[in-house]
Amino acid sequence: MKKLNVAVVGATGAVGQEILKIMAERDFPYKNLKLLASQRSAGTEINYNGATYKVEETTEHSFDGVDLALFAGGPASRAFGRIAQKKGTVVIDNSSTFRLEKDVPLVVPEVNSHALKEHQGLIANPNCSTIIMVVALYPLYKISKIKRIIVSTYQAVSGAGKEGLEELELQNRQLLAGEKTNPITFPYQIAANLIPHIDVWMDENYTKEEMKMVYETHKILSDSDIAITATTVRVPVYRSHSESIYIETEEPISPEMAREVLASSRGVIVQDDPQNNLYPMPILASGTDEVYVGRIRKDLFVPNGLNLWVVADQIRKGAATNAIQIAEELIKNNLI
Numbered sequence: 001m002k003k004l005n006v007a008v009v010g011a012t013g014a015v016g017q018e019i020l021k022i023m024a025e026r027d028f029p030y031k032n033l034k035l036l037a038s039q040r041s042a043g044t045e046i047n048y049n050g051a052t053y054k055v056e057e058t059t060e061h062s063f064d065g066v067d068l069a070l071f072a073g074g075p076a077s078r079a080f081g082r083i084a085q086k087k088g089t090v091v092i093d094n095s096s097t098f099r100l101e102k103d104v105p106l107v108v109p110e111v112n113s114h115a116l117k118e119h120q121g122l123i124a125n126p127n128c129s130t131i132i133m134v135v136a137l138y139p140l141y142k143i144s145k146i147k148r149i150i151v152s153t154y155q156a157v158s159g160a161g162k163e164g165l166e167e168l169e170l171q172n173r174q175l176l177a178g179e180k181t182n183p184i185t186f187p188y189q190i191a192a193n194l195i196p197h198i199d200v201w202m203d204e205n206y207t208k209e210e211m212k213m214v215y216e217t218h219k220i221l222s223d224s225d226i227a228i229t230a231t232t233v234r235v236p237v238y239r240s241h242s243e244s245i246y247i248e249t250e251e252p253i254s255p256e257m258a259r260e261v262l263a264s265s266r267g268v269i270v271q272d273d274p275q276n277n278l279y280p281m282p283i284l285a286s287g288t289d290e291v292y293v294g295r296i297r298k299d300l301f302v303p304n305g306l307n308l309w310v311v312a313d314q315i316r317k318g319a320a321t322n323a324i325q326i327a328e329e330l331i332k333n334n335l336i
């Protein structure tokens, strides 16, 4: 594979750290590696593949001579994404900043890698819950158009980055010690609680996280006719998002057919054996790259209605793995 000069923006964060781990696991080809973050972490040392790298503050000069920049730096995307692109760096971005922009392909390699052909130097990774949902639904969508999606998510605290993780750890310790908790990252105490509120409020009392699942799914599948409604909930789980997904299809898809099709689909593992208490769970999915599907059953009242329970590691398949898969597709198809 072609070797690139690579920069990881947000290398000290939850997604950035996982990007480095996955690059090493998959022997991702690079010539030079630059690790970038904010001023806060500049100078920190990170060991990677037997070498020690000093984290640098991200500036507009950080991208000179860089072929590929993997952005997982939160506000850095808005500040430097377009600057890097203008310098000729191909940007793969994990934030929501560019996802719905017309010149930016929004890509899940198992679903729409064809969209990469038209890239103009900036490619967006979809929202983690959206990636997980479309990987599970696309194989079914290929059999029959999906008319309706009702999804409720159970999202891990690491979806809010390293601070989200630390907040749950701290609050769990505080509760055990009988101490008072002090929510900072989340609007309420997350330990021993659920919070039906992720990201900011939008029209009609939906949250931005919920509307990302609607608009991003429409863009990835190039189908704005799917009637999607989402409820996104933060739960006191450290890692891996779960989703209860209900679909109505135009043509009937039996649970048996769904199991068979999903079992042979790229990136999907069916875990669906109720008699043996086998179903997807965050503790089983964490640290892996696949999307797990179980509890597949038909709606007892609505024709062509199907229920699924879907779980995946959102830091990996919902962010870092998806970004690396996009980079690998670019290299394989000479698009970088």
Ligand SMILES: NC(=O)c1ccc[n+]([C@@H]2O[C@H](COP(=O)([O-])OP(=O)(O)OC[C@H]3O[C@@H](n4cnc5c(N)ncnc54)[C@H](OP(=O)(O)O)[C@@H]3O)[C@@H](O)[C@H]2O)c1
Pocket: 009, 010, 011, 012, 013, 014, 015, 016, 036, 037, 038, 039, 040, 041, 042, 058, 071, 072, 073, 074, 075, 076, 079, 094, 095, 096, 127, 128, 158, 159, 160, 161, 162, 163, 314, 315, 318, 319
């Ligand atoms: N966590 C997930 O499950 C997940 C899933 C999908 C997408 N994403 C997206 O991925 C991105 C990173 O999320 P995360 O969860 O990894 O967050 P995180 O753990 O909070 O890490 C944020 C990273 O961004 C860096 N950073 C912050 N401000 C910066 C700036 N102005 N310039 C350069 N670097 C800056 C931080 O560096 P310092 O160490 O210097 O603070 C840190 O390395 C976000 O856009 C997020 O929405 C996250």
